[in-house]
Amino acid sequence: MTPLESPGLQRAAVGLPFLWLLVFAFLPLLLIVKISFSQMQLGVPPYTPLLGVNADGETAWQGGTANYAFIASDSLYAKAYLNSVRIAAITTLLALLIAFPMAYAIVRAPRRWQTSLLILVLLPFWTSFLIRVYAWVGLLRPNGLINSTLEALGVIDEPLKLLNTEFAVFLGMVFCYLPYMLLPLYARLEKLDVRLTEAALDLGASPTQAFWRITVPLSWPGIVAGCLLVFVPAVGEFVIPELLSGADVLMIGKVMWSEFFTNRDWPLSAAVATVLLLVLAVPVVVFQNRSSRSAA
Amino acid sequence: MISLTDIRKSFGAVAAVDGVSLDIAPNEFLALLGASGCGKTTLLRVLAGFETPDAGRVMIAGQDVTSTPPHKRPVNLMFQSYALFPHMTVAQNVAFGLKQDGLRGAELTARVQDALALVEMDTLALRRPDQLSGGQQQRVALARCIAKQPKVLLLDEPMAALDRALRERTRLELMSLRKRLGISFVIVTHDQEDAMTMADRVAVMDKGKIVQVASAREVYERPASRLVASFFGEANIWDGVAAHGRVDCPALGAAVAVLSGLPAPGVSVAVSVRPERITISAETLSGDNVLQDAVIEDVVYLGTVTTYLVRVPGDAIVRVTRQNDAHQSFARGNVVSLAWPADAVVVLAA
Numbered sequence: 063m064t065p066l067e068s069p070g071l072q073r074a075a076v077g078l079p080f081l082w083l084l085v086f087a088f089l090p091l092l093l094i095v096k097i098s099f100s101q102m103q104l105g106v107p108p109y110t111p112l113l114g115v116n117a118d119g120e121t122a123w124q125g126g127t128a129n130y131a132f133i134a135s136d137s138l139y140a141k142a143y144l145n146s147v148r149i150a151a152i153t154t155l156l157a158l159l160i161a162f163p164m165a166y167a168i169v170r171a172p173r174r175w176q177t178s179l180l181i182l183v184l185l186p187f188w189t190s191f192l193i194r195v196y197a198w199v200g201l202l203r204p205n206g207l208i209n210s211t212l213e214a215l216g217v218i219d220e221p222l223k224l225l226n227t228e229f230a231v232f233l234g235m236v237f238c239y240l241p242y243m244l245l246p247l248y249a250r251l252e253k254l255d256v257r258l259t260e261a262a263l264d265l266g267a268s269p270t271q272a273f274w275r276i277t278v279p280l281s282w283p284g285i286v287a288g289c290l291l292v293f294v295p296a297v298g299e300f301v302i303p304e305l306l307s308g309a310d311v312l313m314i315g316k317v318m319w320s321e322f323f324t325n326r327d328w329p330l331s332a333a334v335a336t337v338l339l340l341v342l343a344v345p346v347v348v349f350q351n352r353s354s355r356s357a358a
Numbered sequence: 359m360i361s362l363t364d365i366r367k368s369f370g371a372v373a374a375v376d377g378v379s380l381d382i383a384p385n386e387f388l389a390l391l392g393a394s395g396c397g398k399t400t401l402l403r404v405l406a407g408f409e410t411p412d413a414g415r416v417m418i419a420g421q422d423v424t425s426t427p428p429h430k431r432p433v434n435l436m437f438q439s440y441a442l443f444p445h446m447t448v449a450q451n452v453a454f455g456l457k458q459d460g461l462r463g464a465e466l467t468a469r470v471q472d473a474l475a476l477v478e479m480d481t482l483a484l485r486r487p488d489q490l491s492g493g494q495q496q497r498v499a500l501a502r503c504i505a506k507q508p509k510v511l512l513l514d515e516p517m518a519a520l521d522r523a524l525r526e527r528t529r530l531e532l533m534s535l536r537k538r539l540g541i542s543f544v545i546v547t548h549d550q551e552d553a554m555t556m557a558d559r560v561a562v563m564d565k566g567k568i569v570q571v572a573s574a575r576e577v578y579e580r581p582a583s584r585l586v587a588s589f590f591g592e593a594n595i596w597d598g599v600a601a602h603g604r605v606d607c608p609a610l611g612a613a614v615a616v617l618s619g620l621p622a623p624g625v626s627v628a629v630s631v632r633p634e635r636i637t638i639s640a641e642t643l644s645g646d647n648v649l650q651d652a653v654i655e656d657v658v659y660l661g662t663v664t665t666y667l668v669r670v671p672g673d674a675i676v677r678v679t680r681q682n683d684a685h686q687s688f689a690r691g692n693v694v695s696l697a698w699p700a701d702a703v704v705v706l707a708a
Contacts, residue, residue: 255439257437257441258444260437260441261435261437261441263429264408265429265434265454265455265502266429266455266458266459266506267458268429271458275454276443280444280445
């Protein structure tokens with residue numbers, strides 16, 4: 063019996079991470095949901111208790127859905143949600159289009175190169191996320207490397223507006239999220255038997271047909287995993303749009319941040335976060351249920 | 359049907375196929391036989407179109423297909439691993455190739471049904487490959503190939519993953535399929551039994567070259583080289599020096615009488631005698647080649663035959679197989695005589 067087979071250790075191996083998630087993810091989440099039903103107040107904490115003492119001196123329920131009603135009434139929030147989902151969706155698609163050929167090429171590369179190529183993909187992770195995004199600021203700003211190079215070459219007369227555009231957001235998002243798309247795709251494609259593609263060719267399929275009818279369906283779980291890993295955090299992304307788009311691109315992460323820190327409206331911010339969670343979680347759970355059922 | 363002219367294919371510095379020319383007739387069953395790494399699979403992949411030869415020409419059904427991609431060749435390859443599509447049912451696997459030919463609707467269904475019926479897999483059409491046994495997967499792979507009605511069916515080690523009983527049954531089925539379909543079969547195998555039971559001709563390969571192409575019987579009885587003699591069946595091979603009508607073999611402590619194939623006297627050669635051509639007896643034998651005072655060192659009982667390993671006066675071990683009967687058997691330590699006719703001896707290059 064190896065140590066991992068002993069029932070006590072097994073329970074600990076499964077139980078400890080769950081305990082961690084319970085204490086540091088699930089309980090804070092419940093806290094946020096709870097705060098979202100309160101109202102802002104000046105003081106510590108900056109929100110009203112759900113159970114409070116009213117004017118008649120009785121303990122009574124003081125919570126309410128006013129924050130949700132406010133989110134529904136102000137079109138700014140709907141716009142921010144939609145824009146976030148749109149930007150995340152385009153980011154996911156771009157990342158997929160770039161990562162799939164990359165993963166395919168790495169899998170097909172000679173064995174001894176594969177590890178080096180994967181390390182190259184992961185290399186940016188060795189630098190702080192914030193520094194990587196700041197680096198793009200330096201590259202994209204009006205007197206940055208790209209504009210000054212193009213000017214020196216005489217391609218352009220005046221600096222292009224690169225920073226503070228949607229283009230800059232896509233660039234930064236795809237750059238930062240690419241490995242999350244690439245790794246699940248690589249893991250899946252790596253297990254794909256080359257002979258299946260060869261069999262398809264042998265049976266009369268052109269290389270394009272073999273790709274769509276054999277390679278894509280068999281790498282589907284990798285595609286789904288990669289898309290979720292990119293799409294979900296991209297919707298709520300705050301740092302990249304904040305640094306690369308300024309005030310020009312409206313995203314829900316930025317809205318949340320300004321409600322929380324600028325307006326110090328914790329309850330409204332919590333409600334925005336709760337709605338975002340529902341907007342993301344419900345379709346993802348439904349989608350995953352369906353794809354795991356079709357895989358079975 | 360197939361004509362290969364001076365095919366060469368190297369991987370880096372290794373010549374996998376090194377100048378192979380071979381013609382395969384319509385409806386012929388040809389076995390490519392050889393040890394692993396001899397280039398037989400590469401040659402099959404050249405035929406299927408997965409490898410482009412560095413030099414040489416591939417003709418199939420009168421057309422030069424040397425640079426034709428695999429999906430446009432009138433051949434189908436059954437992979438050693440079967441390569442069934444795991445995300446499709448048995449019927450969808452078989453239909454895959456037919457859809458590429460533009461078949462749809464009732465005609466498609468009928469052709470899939472026919473192909474599956476041919477390999478007795480029609481009742482499992484809706485299963486997925488991972489719900490099938492190895493033997494069943496092999497049948498589906500076969501059905502997927504023959505559904506396309508190729509001019510040539512290529513089989514890469516089709517029996518490798520099957521147990522012995524299933525192997526024998528599959529051999530018989532392949533032979534009957536070949537009769538019914540009337541197409542050429544090229545099978546790659548390292549198993550001489552596959553080659554002997556099924557093939558019209560056997561091409562023995564070594565180091566990227568074909569060393570002998572002939573019927574299984576001729577390859578067995580008249581091997582072209584030492585390698586063929588030892589690879590295809592079992593053989594006693596002794597080194598010696600050619601003389602007039604005989605070869606002097608020091609290991610046997612005797613001269614071996616030979617009918618034909620002798621080079622000039624004094625040339626180093628080897629002689630080969632199949633174990634079943636040697637007579638073993640407790641009495642003194644007479645004939646072309648007789649060895650007296652041989653001692654049985656080991657007895658291997660194999661059911662229908664027994665193999666005796668016999669040490670002869672020259673100190674060589676001679677392998678003798680004898681059909682088992684009720685009358686006589688020998689034990690370790692018995693002193694026996696060995697004899698074999700001169701026509702059982704094949705002279706090989708040293």
